[in-house]
Each structure stands twice: as structure tokens, then as C-alpha cells.
Amino acid sequence: MNYIEPSREPLPGLGASPRLRRRAQGDIPEMLDLWVASWGAVYPDIDFNARRDWLIEQITALETGGAVTLCVLAKESQALAGFVVINPDSGWLDQICVGLPYKGDGCAEILMAAACAVSPGVVRLDVNADNMRAIRFYERFGFAQTGRGENTLSGRATIQMEWRAPE
Numbered sequence: 720m721n722y723i724e725p726s727r728e729p730l731p732g733l734g735a736s737p738r739l740r741r742r743a744q745g746d747i748p749e750m751l752d753l754w755v756a757s758w759g760a761v762y763p764d765i766d767f768n769a770r771r772d773w774l775i776e777q778i779t780a781l782e783t784g785g786a787v788t789l790c791v792l793a794k795e796s797q798a799l800a801g802f803v804v805i806n807p808d809s810g811w812l813d814q815i816c817v818g819l820p821y822k823g824d825g826c827a828e829i830l831m832a833a834a835c836a837v838s839p840g841v842v843r844l845d846v847n848a849d850n851m852r853a854i855r856f857y858e859r860f861g862f863a864q865t866g867r868g869e870n871t872l873s874g875r876a877t878i879q880m881e882w883r884a885p886e
């Protein structure tokens with residue numbers, strides 16, 4: 720499969736953290752493995768392996784629409800530890816995921832801080848209503864619940880959440 724070439728344009732608002740960088744062309748296979756394992760631990764009943772092509776298509780569509788994919792690297796090994804897909808024009812955060820070994824070690828915070836830093840003052844996302852770990856993480860970060868909906872892929876109940884930059 721051919722992957723979309725990531726943009727190399729500088730990203731206003733993104734600091735120069737040595738553990739954070741834009742997605743590189745070669746990151747996709749590792750991102751897919753990480754995403755399948757991380758989501759698989761949350762919903763063991765869903766076959767995330769079968770959704771690899773969906774994720775590539777999703778990221779391609781999002782990046783084509785102006786989103787950027789940012790990767791966080793593990794502290795010691797510098798291995799890919801997680802990624803976030805955020806649109807700096809709309810503030811829509813479509814994907815955030817950290818690898819299993821990196822849950823709870825601050826990688827998700829680095830990603831979310833970067834997403835908020837490049838956002839237009841607001842970050843919006845949908846989360847599955849039963850994904851308690853993610854909801855707890857967002858609330859700790861200052862997100863508020865703003866509405867309810869339904870996941871288009873799974874039909875599961877979702878919660879809309881929103882973070883706003885302090886005035």
C-alpha cells in the first residue's frame with residue numbers, strides 16, 4: 720500500500736521537543752501495530768487487525784483535509800510510543816493512541832499538549848462512552864463533555880468532548 724507523503728512544513732505552535740515529531744513516511748507499519756495492540760486491549764471483542772486498511776485510509780483522508788500526525792518517542796529507546804492526528808484549522812482530534820508499554824507513562828500527555836498547542840484554541844473529539852480510561856485522561860486534561868452521539872463504525876454510544884484554551 721502507498722502511504723500519503725507527510726508534509727514537512729513547519730507547524731506553528733509546536734515546540735522543539737526531542738520526543739515529538741511529525742509522522743515520517745516509514746512510521747506507518749509501526750503505527751498500525753501499536754494501534755492494533757493498544758485498541759485490542761480496550762476492546763478484545765473487536766478485530767482491529769481487520770481495520771488496518773481503514774486506519775490508513777482514515778489518516779490519508781484526514782491529512783488530505785489538513786490534519787497533521789504527530790508521533791511521540793519513548794524516553795530511552797526513542798521507539799515510536801504513540802501518535803495523535805489533529806487538524807490545526809478545525810481543532811478536530813480524530814486519533815490518539817499510545818502503545819501498550821507506554822500507557823500511564825506520560826506519552827499521551829505529550830501528544831495531547833502538542834495537539835492543544837497547534838490547535839486554534841479548541842480541541843474537539845468523540846470518545847466511546849464506555850472507554851473509561853480515555854474519558855478519565857481527557858477530563859484530567861481539562862476536557863468537558865459537550866454532547867452525545869454514536870460511533871459510525873461500531874454503532875457504540877459516544878461522548879463529544881471539548882478542550883478550550885484558557886482566555
Ligand SMILES: CC(C)(COP(=O)(O)OP(=O)(O)OC[C@H]1O[C@@H](n2cnc3c(N)ncnc32)[C@H](O)[C@@H]1OP(=O)(O)O)[C@@H](O)C(=O)NCCC(=O)NCCS
Pocket residue numbers: 757758761815816817818821822823824825826827828844845846847850851852853855856859
Ligand atoms: C486513551 C489513551 C491515549 C490515554 O493514555 P494513557 O497513558 O493510558 O492515560 P493515563 O494513564 O495518563 O490516564 C488514564 C487515566 O485513567 C485511569 N484509568 C485507567 N484505567 C481505567 C479504567 N478502566 N477506568 C477508569 N479510569 C481508568 C488512570 O488511573 C488515569 O487516571 P488518573 O491520572 O486519575 O490516575 C491510551 O489509554 C490509549 O492509547 N488507549 C487506546 C486508544 C484509545 O482509547 N484512544 C482514545 C480514543 S477517543
